[in-house]
Amino acid sequence: MRALIQRVSEARVDIAGETVGQIGAGVMILICAMQGDTPEMADKLAAKISKMRIFPDAEGKMNLSLMDTHKAALVVSQFTLSADTRRGNRPGFSTAAAPADGDALYQHFSQALRDLGVQVENGRFGADMQVHLCNDGPVTIWVDTEA
Numbered sequence: 001m002r003a004l005i006q007r008v009s010e011a012r013v014d015i016a017g018e019t020v021g022q023i024g025a026g027v028m029i030l031i032c033a034m035q036g037d038t039p040e041m042a043d044k045l046a047a048k049i050s051k052m053r054i055f056p057d058a059e060g061k062m063n064l065s066l067m068d069t070h071k072a073a074l075v076v077s078q079f080t081l082s083a084d085t086r087r088g089n090r091p092g093f094s095t096a097a098a099p100a101d102g103d104a105l106y107q108h109f110s111q112a113l114r115d116l117g118v119q120v121e122n123g124r125f126g127a128d129m130q131v132h133l134c135n136d137g138p139v140t141i142w143v144d145t146e147a
Contacts, residue, residue, distance in 0.1 A: 001037050001045050001105065002081040004030040007054050007139035011074045013123040014130045021121035026071035027054070028133050032081035033097035033105035034146070041145045042105050046112035049073075054139055062139075066118050073113055076123035076131060077106045099126065 005027050012022035029049065033042075055064040055071065066073065082096035097105060103125040113120045123129045 001034060001041050001109070001145045002032045003045060003049065003143045004078070004081060005049060005052070005054070005141045005143065006030075006133065007136045008074075009134045009136045011131070011133035013074065013076055013121075014132070015124055015127050020129075021074050021076075021123055023072040023074045023119075023121050025136070026119075027066065027073050028131070029073055029075045030078035030081060031075055031106060031109055032078050033102040034082055034095055035097055037097055037101075037105055037145070039105065039108045042109040043112045045143065045145055046109055046116060048143065050113060050116045050118055052141070054141065067116070070119075072119040072121065074121045074123075074133075075106070075110045075113070076129065077102065077125045 008026060008028050010024050011028045012019050050067050051065045053063050053065050055069050057063040079093060079096045079102060082093050083091035085091050106125050110120050110122055
């Protein structure tokens with residue numbers, strides 16, 4: 001699985017003018033399931049992200065995690081993270097999981113974060129979403145379970 005994590009002061013997802021997910025301070029997680037990904041990989045990724053020390057402590061050092069700060073996560077499916085740009089000018093997305101598998105792993109990942117005690121809001125898998133966020137820092141981190 002691939003995830004792009006952004007520390008945010010606020011974030012929301014709108015679909016057709018309706019807000020479907022919204023958080024204050026926390027993280028925006030754009031997530032993509034790849035072919036061959038498993039629920040166990042989603043569990044490990046959720047655990048890693050929940051413990052990732054990307055929030056400042058009292059001295060301003062990035063020493064605190066979602067678990068430490070009790071901040072929220074807005075999780076949005078983003079199959080374009082699978083983009084293969086090695087050839088030509090049009091990205092290829094053939095390495096992304098099939099839609100049914102991608103949706104199941106997206107839901108599993110979100111629930112795994114909830115099971116760890118993280119407040120989770122979601123976008124809607126496969127929808128045309130408008131994502132609004134204020135990146136805090138900025139802090140943006142790429143995580144790939146294959147790496």
